[in-house]
Amino acid sequence: MSVKLAIPMIWCLAAAVLLRLMSAWDSLPDRVAVHFGLKMQPNGWSSKRTLVALVVVAVVGHAALATWLLLHIGFLGPMFPLTQMVTSVVLVCSFWQVINYNAEGTPFRASWVLGPVVLLLVLAGAFALNLTSQVHGR
Secondary structure, eight states: HHHHHHHHHHHHHHHHHHHHHHHHHHSOSSEEEEOTTSSEEEEEEEEEHHHHHHHHIIHHHHHHHHHHHHHHHHHTTTHHHHHHHHHHHHHHHHHHHHHHHHHHOOOOOOOOHHHHHHHHHHHHHHHHHHHHHHHHTO
């Protein structure tokens, strides 16, 4: 994946989850679930304003950091932009599920998060191997 493609996609994903949060604002209770246990039942709570702060800091923060990293070290190969893109997908899927759970009562679906996490781990491993082979000149 190219840097020129990854950066706009990451920002589009950030915008999408922020728009989803804005559209669900009136449906969110004052006290929202923000963490889920192994059985996908909520076990951590906060105010909906704290949820907004978490989403903005995590998603926009990641988009800004990923943009900086991609512009400064994106030359490391196509695995790095793809890894940043999948990281964005993991964040957006996680927060989207949290928003849906709280606004609509939709069950938190682990597969929407675990699938991208597994892909992210595979990509991170492949990126590390690729980087190691470049450093050792193989």
